Amino acid sequence: MNPALANLYQEVILTHHREPHHFGPLPEATHRCRLANHLCGDEITVSLLMESDAVSRCHFEGHGCALCRASASLLTDAVWGLSAESVRTLSDSVIRFLRSPPDSESPVGIGDLVALGGVREYPSRRRCATLPWEALLSALMTPLG
Amino acid sequence: MPQGQQRLQARRADFPALRQTVHGRPLIYLDHASTSQKPQVVLDRLLSAYVERCGNVHRAVHWLSQAATHDVEAVRDKVRGLLGAPSRDEVIFTRGTTESVNLVAHSLGEQRIGPGDEVIVTTLEHHSNFVPWQVLCQTRGARLIVAPLLPTGQLDLDALGRLLSPRTKLVACTHASNVTGTVVDVRAVCRLAQQVGALTLIDGAQAVPHLPVDVQALGCDFYCFSGHKLLGPWGVGVLWGRSELLATMPPCQTGGGMVSTVRAEMTEFQPPPQRFEAGTPAVAEIIALGAAIDYLHEVGIEAIAQQEAWLLAETLPRLRAVDGLRLLVAEGPQVPVISFVMDGVHPHDLGTALDLEGIAVRAGLHCAEPLFSALGVHGSVRASLSFYNTIEEVDALCAAIRQVSKLLR
Numbered sequence: 005m006n007p008a009l010a011n012l013y014q015e016v017i018l019t020h021h022r023e024p025h026h027f028g029p030l031p032e033a034t035h036r037c038r039l040a041n042h043l044c045g046d047e048i049t050v051s052l053l054m055e056s057d058a059v060s061r062c063h064f065e066g067h068g069c070a071l072c073r074a075s076a077s078l079l080t081d082a083v084w085g086l087s088a089e090s091v092r093t094l095s096d097s098v099i100r101f102l103r104s105p106p107d108s109e110s111p112v113g114i115g116d117l118v119a120l121g122g123v124r125e126y127p128s129r130r131r132c133a134t135l136p137w138e139a140l141l142s143a144l145m146t147p148l149g
Numbered sequence: 150m151p152q153g154q155q156r157l158q159a160r161r162a163d164f165p166a167l168r169q170t171v172h173g174r175p176l177i178y179l180d181h182a183s184t185s186q187k188p189q190v191v192l193d194r195l196l197s198a199y200v201e202r203c204g205n206v207h208r209a210v211h212w213l214s215q216a217a218t219h220d221v222e223a224v225r226d227k228v229r230g231l232l233g234a235p236s237r238d239e240v241i242f243t244r245g246t247t248e249s250v251n252l253v254a255h256s257l258g259e260q261r262i263g264p265g266d267e268v269i270v271t272t273l274e275h276h277s278n279f280v281p282w283q284v285l286c287q288t289r290g291a292r293l294i295v296a297p298l299l300p301t302g303q304l305d306l307d308a309l310g311r312l313l314s315p316r317t318k319l320v321a322c323t324h325a326s327n328v329t330g331t332v333v334d335v336r337a338v339c340r341l342a343q344q345v346g347a348l349t350l351i352d353g354a355q356a357v358p359h360l361p362v363d364v365q366a367l368g369c370d371f372y373c374f375s376g377h378k379l380l381g382p383w384g385v386g387v388l389w390g391r392s393e394l395l396a397t398m399p400p401c402q403t404g405g406g407m408v409s410t411v412r413a414e415m416t417e418f419q420p421p422p423q424r425f426e427a428g429t430p431a432v433a434e435i436i437a438l439g440a441a442i443d444y445l446h447e448v449g450i451e452a453i454a455q456q457e458a459w460l461l462a463e464t465l466p467r468l469r470a471v472d473g474l475r476l477l478v479a480e481g482p483q484v485p486v487i488s489f490v491m492d493g494v495h496p497h498d499l500g501t502a503l504d505l506e507g508i509a510v511r512a513g514l515h516c517a518e519p520l521f522s523a524l525g526v527h528g529s530v531r532a533s534l535s536f537y538n539t540i541e542e543v544d545a546l547c548a549a550i551r552q553v554s555k556l557l558r
Contacts (some may be wrong), residue, residue: 005556006502006505006506006553008172008505009502009505009553009556012501012505013498013502013556013557018556018557022558042514042518043513043514044496044497044512044513044514044528045513045514045518045521045527045528046497046527047527067527068495069495069496069497069498070495070498070557071497071498126501129497129501132497
């Protein structure tokens with residue numbers, strides 16, 4: 005197999021793409037945001053249930069490429085139990101990482117999210133991976149009702 | 150492969166960009182609908198225009214300026230010939246198709262379209278022939294109507310006929326779809342529009358590179374195309390319009406080069422085409438577009454159309470034989486612009502994977518969101534070919550799709 009392709013679509017990404025975690029609506033959500041990438045037609049909705057300033061549930065739905073779905077799936081795992089402030093810090097750190105030059109160091113403490121780093125080689129694909137995180141940040145600022 | 154077809158394939162050698170490798174593999178360029186590659190003669194002319202013709206046009210008395218003016222005006226004649234237009238004064242140089250459409254929308258639109266009027270576009274349109282009319286209708290209190298397609302992907306002419314009325318002021322329609330490669334029966338569209346007194350603007354960006362075009366036979370009022378999709382440089386395009394219409398249209402931009410008299414109290418404008426060409430044009434790019442048109446004639450516009458029809462006929466069954474691949478519309482394309490989706494593989498993932506194999510295609514919505522909404526599809530992969538592409542390249546595309554789809558599913 006093409007090594008560059010294997011580096012971009014690492015096994016952890018393909019696994020999350022094929023069987024995404026927390027995929028589907030979250031009717032009891034307190035925060036929600038839908039974002040679209042008009043270049044490719046991707047559309048992701050991130051929903052949060054915030055209880056006592058902590059994420060008690062996080063779901064995503066919509067349609068997107070493997071990188072977008074995997075990024076969203078990893079996101080829903082990563083934010084579970086975090087405070088709003090910690091979610092913002094993590095999101096900023098992940099987005100900064102995904103927009104950084106390909107050879108820059110990956111931040112500590114982001115776990116499997118490091119696997120998304122392959123997109124840094126492909127400027128036209130970076131937004132695929134950042135879209136769910138942008139939706140998450142907007143969702144935090146969009147309390148429902 | 151017949152000898153004539155070999156002759157056209159040998160033309161690959163004229164395109165220096167095709168000699169490069171991408172991601173360590175020989176480039177297979179299948180994104181001509183986005184922009185075509187440029188033959189060496191066009192690149193040479195672009196450079197020589199900057200070296201030997203670097204004087205401003207229509208202005209100075211010195212030799213360089215006059216030589217540049219002569220060459221630019223010679224290209225106007227070449228474009229007139231290419232489109233079968235009756236007069237060279239009907240050929241306006243713009244930055245591209247988008248600017249051509251906007252020019253008509255602003256100039257003629259603001260003059261002739263008002264509250265209660267209707268503009269019809271089609272579901273096949275590129276955003277550049279959709280959004281300017283939508284914005285015009287919003288600002289002028291007019292109504293935008295989107296003509297539907299048949300299930301085959303063809304424009305539904307019966308439905309268009311029913312939508313037309315004396316309220317219809319203009320029909321904006323593509324000649325060939327940049328997504329599906331569908332060629333619209335423009336002659337029929339123009340005839341229908343004429344019956345209710347509506348004007349017609351045809352987006353020829355995807356037609357001129359593939360088909361002989363005759364604006365008089367089509368019966369349209371305006372026709373536009375871009376140089377960079379026609380083996381020419383970026384930054385230059387064409388608007389052709391019927392002289393009696395252009396003569397009554399106000400300029401969109403004012404300034405140098407388009408005036409006959411300027412006084413403190415008023416300004417008189419030049420007649421078309423200069424009236425619509427304010428400021429210094431893209432002189433070298435226009436001159437190089439002339440070289441591209443010469444090159445097209447040298448290869449043969451009919452020969453190109455035949456070669457591409459043959460290439461398309463060879464390509465479609467190969468693509469259809471790929472397991473899980475589905476063409477975006479049931480009826481295959483008529484110009485070599487082919488959109489498809491793969492079961493379980495997102496177009497962007499497939500596009501990136503093909504790129505890593507050295508194969509350049511486009512993936513996504515192709516600046517045609519209304520079409521994708523109508524089809525209920527979130528995007529496609531598009532392979533768009535030119536006359537010099539080979540069956541070996543098509544086979545490499547099919548093999549790569551098969552291989553990477555296994556991984557990405």
